[in-house]
Amino acid sequence: MDRYTGVRDQRLIRYHIANIPYTVQDLPDELNTELPGNPRLYITKVPSGNAPITGWEHQKYYVNNAMVTSANHLAHADDGVTQQYLHIIDQVIEPTVTHVQPNASLATYLNPDAQRLLQKPRVYGIVDRYSISEFDKRVRELAVEDVFAMKGKNTFFIPVDSALNPNASHKDMIDKQVVHGHVVPNRVLFTRTVTSSANQYESLAFTDNLKVFITMENVTVGEGEEMAYYVKSNTIASDVSHKKGTVLARIIKGNVPVRNGVVHFIDRSLMVVTSSIMLYLQEKDGQLSKFYQLMKEHYPELTYKLVSQDEHTLFAPSNEAFNMVNTKRLNEVILNSERLARLLKLHVINRRLTTDEIVDHSTREVETLSYRRKLYFAVNQPSPEPHFPPFSSSSSSSSSSSSSSSLSSSSLMPVVTLEGAGVNATITTANIATKNGVIHIIDRILGIPSQTVYEKMGSDPMLSSSFSLSEQKEWNKRLLDRDEKFTLFVPSNKAWDYIKRTIPSAHKKLFMGEFSYHVRYVLERHMIVGEAFSLEQLAALTTNSTIRNGYQYERLQMMRGKIYFQAKVKQSYGEVGNLTELEAELPMPEYYVEWNGIRAKVIRPDVECVNGIVHVIDGVLMVNRDVTVSGSNAVTSASWVIVLALVLAAAWGRD
CATH class of the missing domain: 2.30.180.10 (FAS1 domain)
Known part of the structure; x- marks a missing residue:
């Protein structure tokens, strides 16, 4: 509550109350609240790896994006009979309610679906930097508004106005398939409930000819260890209008609950490739800003190469990777221009290389721009997260089964690691597509070893x-x-x-x-x-x-x-x-x-x-x-004992 800066009124309280008592392990996937219009709360259960001491600890329970930290506190209503349960959570659950008085009846705007939110964002306080009018306009032009009115539990990603370049060519690249690529059907994905960036989910643009996965991840950015959340579209099968590869967008306002799922507002259109490698690196507050600054200030020659039309692949250390390196050793490299040039060029190869080539064993080592130095790759297939068997009750058993099936039905991406000049790194975000190549974000700076x-x-x-x-x-x-x-x-x-x-x-x-x-x-x-x-x-x-x-x-x-x-x-x-x-x-x-x-x-x-x-x-x-x-x-120690015994026996016999 101390961290919450939103409106504290009766609507906020009512959104935290459901009118049926449930223990946390018995919670259904969704339940209606006491707020007018009865907007839903969405329940996500994720294996915790802990033992079920009192019946629920084997799973983490999320109510929308808030995690249950203490559960099943039993109470009774005033009649002394009706049971009530209190569950303590670590975040305020914010409802999607009107912020201005609309002209139409208020009931029209209660409990909106994603289509209503897209078409009337100002009514719900979606304004200024979160304005989404340009994407709404394009959706209307394409006559695909019904995508956002889909019933059920879905996840929608909506680009804000600043994500759409004003030039017509960018907007023309947003076709029906791209709009579909912004939707994950039949899944409600809040930012904290996606526990692994290896989990990828089929988007609505997953068809016979075009196959687009969606993944989500969180990373630490900035000096203050701020947490940022990202969504990625991964086009693994393309057509003439859509490039293969990953497009990465930052979630700038997330976890907005709607009647048919959850909405996240993002700073880039998914599936649309518009940036060069250098333009991507130059993004303000991006994951790669420290690497860009290092290159720009100390070896600008490389920036000229990465802005050219020639295709390259960049293995770019994230900002977090700079926190992992020995600062003294990094400064020693920076002070030696030749060493720094070799280090930076170690992160670049002279062609487009996706992880598909690496995973199918066709490429396991490549030459870099750093003369006589290669990168060496390895692939590990991830396994689903382990979980403890449920507590011995039928309701817990069904909950666990539901959670397990939810986990296994998403596709797990292989983990690709690489080594360069003695440093092992993992590709945390693969195949970011650009006009002149590919970017892979890695979790270490290559060429500055830390191991003996x-x-x-x-x-x-x-x-x-x-x-x-x-x-x-x-x-x-x-x-x-x-x-x-x-x-x-x-x-x-x-x-x-x-x-x-x-x-x-x-x-x-x-x-x-x-x-x-x-x-x-x-x-x-x-x-x-x-x-x-x-x-x-x-x-x-x-x-x-x-x-x-x-x-x-x-x-x-x-x-x-x-x-x-x-x-x-x-x-x-x-x-x-x-x-x-x-x-x-x-x-x-x-x-x-x-x-x-x-x-x-x-x-x-x-x-x-x-x-x-x-x-x-x-x-x-x-x-x-x-x-x-x-x-x-070679004679073993046991053999020496036998030889010595024979010598002594012979000597004894002569005596």
Whole structure:
């Protein structure tokens, strides 16, 4: 109540009262209130993950957009018999009531549906920055007013006037299908009741030829940790008039209850692609304003590229991602113009790339504008949220069943993650369509690592075998030291699989845990201590080397012995910043490490960590004799006991 700034009158009180007593677990999907016209309250039940201690805690209960925090307080009416229930909620439930006296009978304006709200917004206080007259005008021109009069429980998104560009071409892009794309039929979605942005719902524009999903999400914006709510249209099957991709709009006034559902007012038309990448970044108070400021102030050259007609894909860190990064390390990068240029270009690729390509396995790594640096992708299929079984009553059982079916009937989007220069990020909003490319919003800034070599190896699925080996006798604990520097050539899981196929006995001995000395011997052959060499620095070491068989060689002093670093000669290299366009378009060079005739290719360079750099290789620098002693099979401690006993027995016999 302290936070509520609206009108406090009898109508507000009546909207909080229903004339039938219900325990919270028995609440139906909707119930009429005591307010004249009997406008509805909508009930949403979401699994909470808690145990049903008193019969209702296994679910979260929302009344419109307010959550029940304490439930089932029993009382009785004045007659001492009639039961009453009090449920405590964390927000005021605001009714949709008239703000001005209309000319017609007041009863005409009680309990409006979405069509009445769209056509007579001023009557309900929808004015000024929330004015929706332009969208209403377009709906009338298209003769689709009946869409907003649909019966049942629906969700409507209505763009405000400022969302529609004054030029005719923008309005012409709003056709009947686009209007349908602003409606989710048969679902009431309040901003807080959509618990996961992975849930996507079929819009009214989901037909045989055109398929448009709607998703909702909340994000933290601004220095004051303000919460903002967004809606996204995701066109996954398009036609000649509608582009594939996502359009993201901010909900500037949400959760307006109407007789046939709920209305949200938004700052952009869904499904309509009108912005370039740069225009999208420049939006005031947008999710990407900090990234735009960083680029504009310190590397404006990139803004020229993103405003061109050439298509690009931008992986843009959200404002919240800037709160996750070490400020000192970010400032160090900003002060070094070359490092900052490399970091910003790491977020851009030179073509349009949607998550469809990534999810169907056709693309799992891409070149970025940052020379010799790639992005690597992984896909995780989300599973529905777990929930506890209901409390043992028939009414609770039916409520839980209803909630479960509601959850499962919405489509779950796969979660796409990426890695760039050692930083793992998740795409939080995918496929934002623009005229000259695609934007994916990510939750981390790429190129500013926060993990040690130890932590990186432990969290990277591609390196799990090497990490598992390195744990023997806690050999890898030194990789936690943030004051030390390391360069590691780490074999991938596939590299260890090859060892398992070709020298299975050696593989078995290394992984069985009883040959930690030999494990250490092999791993230290792959590590440099005291230096963190990037691929560029390693390549520079070979610049003046003698070319043999098409390779330039340089010997590297490892923690144990020496290996060769090889650059396959394809072109000459100067400084990265001085590359000509012709040089930049030449094929990427190949790099290898070699030991004892065994060559492994660097397949993922420059995985940066706070205390070193990891280069992933496709082979293991080892031979079978690495797990033998003096040319014979390694002897276990138990075998040594037997040998010693035989020697002593022989000596005793001679005595």
